[in-house]
Amino acid sequence: MSADYVHGYHEREAQRLQDQAATLVDLLHGDTSYPPGHRVLEAGCGVGAQTVALASRSPQAQFTSLDISEDSLAVAREAVARAGLDNVTLHRADILALPFAPGTFDHVFVCFVLEHLPQPAAVLRALRRVLKPGGTITVIEGDHGSTFFHPDSAAAQRAIRCLVDLQARAGGDALIGRSLFPLLTEAGFDAVRVSPRMVYADASRPGLVDGFTRKTFTAMVEGVRPAALEAGLMAADDFDRGIAALHRTTAAAGVFCYTFFKAVGIEPAA
Amino acid sequence: MSADYVHGYHEREAQRLQDQAATLVDLLHGDTSYPPGHRVLEAGCGVGAQTVALASRSPQAQFTSLDISEDSLAVAREAVARAGLDNVTLHRADILALPFAPGTFDHVFVCFVLEHLPQPAAVLRALRRVLKPGGTITVIEGDHGSTFFHPDSAAAQRAIRCLVDLQARAGGDALIGRSLFPLLTEAGFDAVRVSPRMVYADASRPGLVDGFTRKTFTAMVEGVRPAALEAGLMAADDFDRGIAALHRTTAAAGVFCYTFFKAVGIEPAA
Numbered sequence: 001m002s003a004d005y006v007h008g009y010h011e012r013e014a015q016r017l018q019d020q021a022a023t024l025v026d027l028l029h030g031d032t033s034y035p036p037g038h039r040v041l042e043a044g045c046g047v048g049a050q051t052v053a054l055a056s057r058s059p060q061a062q063f064t065s066l067d068i069s070e071d072s073l074a075v076a077r078e079a080v081a082r083a084g085l086d087n088v089t090l091h092r093a094d095i096l097a098l099p100f101a102p103g104t105f106d107h108v109f110v111c112f113v114l115e116h117l118p119q120p121a122a123v124l125r126a127l128r129r130v131l132k133p134g135g136t137i138t139v140i141e142g143d144h145g146s147t148f149f150h151p152d153s154a155a156a157q158r159a160i161r162c163l164v165d166l167q168a169r170a171g172g173d174a175l176i177g178r179s180l181f182p183l184l185t186e187a188g189f190d191a192v193r194v195s196p197r198m199v200y201a202d203a204s205r206p207g208l209v210d211g212f213t214r215k216t217f218t219a220m221v222e223g224v225r226p227a228a229l230e231a232g233l234m235a236a237d238d239f240d241r242g243i244a245a246l247h248r249t250t251a252a253a254g255v256f257c258y259t260f261f262k263a264v265g266i267e268p269a270a
Numbered sequence: 271m272s273a274d275y276v277h278g279y280h281e282r283e284a285q286r287l288q289d290q291a292a293t294l295v296d297l298l299h300g301d302t303s304y305p306p307g308h309r310v311l312e313a314g315c316g317v318g319a320q321t322v323a324l325a326s327r328s329p330q331a332q333f334t335s336l337d338i339s340e341d342s343l344a345v346a347r348e349a350v351a352r353a354g355l356d357n358v359t360l361h362r363a364d365i366l367a368l369p370f371a372p373g374t375f376d377h378v379f380v381c382f383v384l385e386h387l388p389q390p391a392a393v394l395r396a397l398r399r400v401l402k403p404g405g406t407i408t409v410i411e412g413d414h415g416s417t418f419f420h421p422d423s424a425a426a427q428r429a430i431r432c433l434v435d436l437q438a439r440a441g442g443d444a445l446i447g448r449s450l451f452p453l454l455t456e457a458g459f460d461a462v463r464v465s466p467r468m469v470y471a472d473a474s475r476p477g478l479v480d481g482f483t484r485k486t487f488t489a490m491v492e493g494v495r496p497a498a499l500e501a502g503l504m505a506a507d508d509f510d511r512g513i514a515a516l517h518r519t520t521a522a523a524g525v526f527c528y529t530f531f532k533a534v535g536i537e538p539a540a
Contacts, residue, residue, distance in 0.1 A: 146418055
């Protein structure tokens with residue numbers, strides 16, 4: 001699988017992902033825990049931001065966390081060690097060529113991964129192969145098209161659209177969150193249930209304003225500035241107006257909304 | 271206050287509002303109840319869709335429900351009688367000229383009203399006058415800009431935009447949901463807390479697909495077709511493509527998302 005990851009792999013990005021994870025952990029993972037002894041495959045663990053949240057919530061489950069990037073795995077290994085977790089094994093592997101026998105896992109967990117892959121349906125089918133009948137898959141993805149804010153700004157909307165367009169050019173889909181239900185259903189999972197998780201940030205929630213609106217979302221959009229300008233998607237001053245408008249949503253009278261989607265499905269009995 | 275209500279007052283609209291209320295009652299009102307003996311002002315009760323939900327949840331509180339339209343009040347009176355409620359008094363009144371002494375009410379409730387009014391800040395200040403110190407205000411509004419769906423459709427987005435533009439021409443704001451926090455805060459309410467309430471509808475939730483996506487939201491957009499065409503906002507075939515695309519989101523692989531916002535604030539102690 002190509003490593004054409006739109007956000008890049010540099011250190012600031014790793015920090016951004018860690019910040020995001022800390023702020024969003026409860027919203028996204030509060031209702032996920034796995035029974036003692038169960039085997040869980042985390043496919044696409046990246047720098048381990050979700051791995052730590054996941055494995056520390058289910059200390060007696062056994063996690064196998066994979067990523068295609070050795071650099072990300074190195075950061076993930078440190079995060080897992082720092083958290084004192086002994087129930088996580090990290091491996092380099094291609095999500096479309098999983099080195100496991102059929103039915104190896106009781107559960108599969110995929111977070112912020114499908115949005116970057118050109119063939120999410122093929123990935124879901126590959127994951128089904130290593131899942132036991134009756135086992136669960138949990139998929140969490142964002143949806144940049146779910147973003148809206150006050151004060152509204154056409155330039156900010158265009159800057160966000162740059163991120164969507166660049167991700168599409170890299171073979172991904174930054175609007176994938178809204179389509180998890182048909183994706184999992186069409187891949188053959190049973191009893192698919194999707195729940196939206198909106199991050200709503202106003203001045204009464206300063207932690208979310210800082211941790212999510214400013215340091216996660218706006219930083220992410222700002223991060224594609226060079227690529228967006230190089231691709232001619234926006235003029236520099238227009239893009240910068242968009243970023244300034246996103247920062248305005250972090251002021252006392254500002255509001256910012258973004259929705260993640262969490263889907264759970266079941267591998268059919270044979 | 272002008273009766274330039276974008277949705278019109280005909281019977282089908284009344285039915286649409288009743289359907290909407292039935293589907294959304296728990297999502298919007300499940301966490302609102304008032305203590306025995308407390309006096310609650312419902313400002314802008316319309317056809318009584320929310321009145322019944324509200325008053326039946328707090329049978330020992332006393333509701334005073336107002337609207338500017340005698341036709342709407344007649345429908346509301348029937349709805350209240352049909353529900354067997356004896357704790358609601360209905361009056362015709364202008365929300366900017368409330369016929370009550372200062373501090374008359376323990377609570378104020380406003381639902382789907384501010385979005386239609388040209389001066390929401392003035393309305394909030396008028397409501398503060400009749401609220402006791404320490405009393406609460408609850409405001410619920412939609413936000414048409416929160417809408418997104420799968421499959422996506424530019425024509426559907428344009429058709430929704432017609433509704434937003436027509437509502438703006440009538441002096442309203444169909445994007446008001448996202449700005450409840452600054453609106454209430456700037457009007458002087460204390461401890462304002464906003465919670466988003468997303469309606470997420472896919473094939474696993476057929477009641478919401480039918481009751482909300484089809485019969486509430488798509489019907490509402492369809493309802494402005496004559497006005498949108500007359501105003502030259504969209505060509506007829508483009509508008510109809512948009513409506514067809516909204517109906518496609520109700521198919522087995524479709525998904526529809528819309529967010530309401532509920533704000534609660536407190537009238538400061540004198």
